[in-house]
Amino acid sequence: MVARRGRRNGAEVSRVARKLDADNAPTAEMPAVQPGAPAGEQVRAKSIPEAAVARLAVYLRVLSAMAEQGATTVASEELAGVAGVNSAKLRKDLSYLGSYGTRGVGYDVQVLVGQIERTLGLTRQHKVAVVGIGNLGHALANYGGFPGRGFPVEALFDVDPDLIGVPVGGIPVSHLDDIPKVCAERGISIGVIATPPTAAQSVCDRLVAGGVGCILNFAPVVLQVPEHVEVRKVDLAVELQILSFHVARRADDTNGSHAVGNGMVVR
Ligand SMILES: NC(=O)c1ccc[n+]([C@@H]2O[C@H](COP(=O)([O-])OP(=O)(O)OC[C@H]3O[C@@H](n4cnc5c(N)ncnc54)[C@H](O)[C@@H]3O)[C@@H](O)[C@H]2O)c1
Numbered sequence: 239m240v241a242r243r244g245r246r247n248g249a250e251v252s253r254v255a256r257k258l259d260a261d262n263a264p265t266a267e268m269p270a271v272q273p274g275a276p277a278g279e280q281v282r283a284k285s286i287p288e289a290a291v292a293r294l295a296v297y298l299r300v301l302s303a304m305a306e307q308g309a310t311t312v313a314s315e316e317l318a319g320v321a322g323v324n325s326a327k328l329r330k331d332l333s334y335l336g337s338y339g340t341r342g343v344g345y346d347v348q349v350l351v352g353q354i355e356r357t358l359g360l361t362r363q364h365k366v367a368v369v370g371i372g373n374l375g376h377a378l379a380n381y382g383g384f385p386g387r388g389f390p391v392e393a394l395f396d397v398d399p400d401l402i403g404v405p406v407g408g409i410p411v412s413h414l415d416d417i418p419k420v421c422a423e424r425g426i427s428i429g430v431i432a433t434p435p436t437a438a439q440s441v442c443d444r445l446v447a448g449g450v451g452c453i454l455n456f457a458p459v460v461l462q463v464p465e466h467v468e469v470r471k472v473d474l475a476v477e478l479q480i481l482s483f484h485v486a487r488r489a490d491d492t493n494g495s496h497a498v499g500n501g502m503v504v505r
Contacts, residue, residue, distance in 0.1 A: 286334045293331050296321050298354045305347050313344040360388050367393035367426040369441045370433030371401055371411050374456055379407040392424050421448025428452045435459040
């Protein structure tokens, strides 16, 4: 009997990144330098707070755009401004990577890109399967932004006979029952669940049987998975409720905001 556990919304990004890395290499955990630690002292990536890991992904996106435009160095204030955080928080986040920048020069863009990519486990490709090729599944399968970020969509699954064999985004849709076999054959590491909630657990079980170690679940249901499987849940209703809370709070109290530049506010 395999041990199972439920996952709450907001599972740890850093652990997922390490899990993805672990799927590809035995030396899974990215060592980072503890801020304030003596040079060369290594700590595990799990010491990076989840919120900071999420911001690292934003910095990476900004830095990649800067590199494309020919930037070689960037000041912390500039990077912070474009990323929408305050510069003290940015410097703190980057210190988790052992990156402190050079006074008067800033950060080397390419070095920083490499450090963030390694920390997020993005130095390898992670093959993705999408299950449930309805409205959301079609959008995900057709979205061209995943392969360039190291997440090529390599398999699609559904139960609708009208969809089986039909290419979506260039990939023919396979039947649900073929999930374990196809995922194992193609080395899928991430399974995206875009089925109705009633089907999500059985889909998840099939993905796990196919050796998939990471699940991104769009269905509004809590999944039970073995200990070695990581799950992240995307619940747009919860996100809207959180926004609603912030709107209500802002109406009562605008304290806690930090005004920058042209009247814009970053949090
Ligand atoms: N559409 C959105 O904007 C959106 C946003 C957030 C979350 N979600 C959630 O994502 C999921 C999908 O939403 P949707 O709007 O794409 O639904 P949809 O009805 O358009 O598509 C669902 C697809 O899943 C397939 N399916 C059903 N049972 C299956 C099974 N056992 N195995 C494989 N495929 C199966 C159906 O044939 C269909 O193609 C839902 O759980 C929904 O709550 C959707």
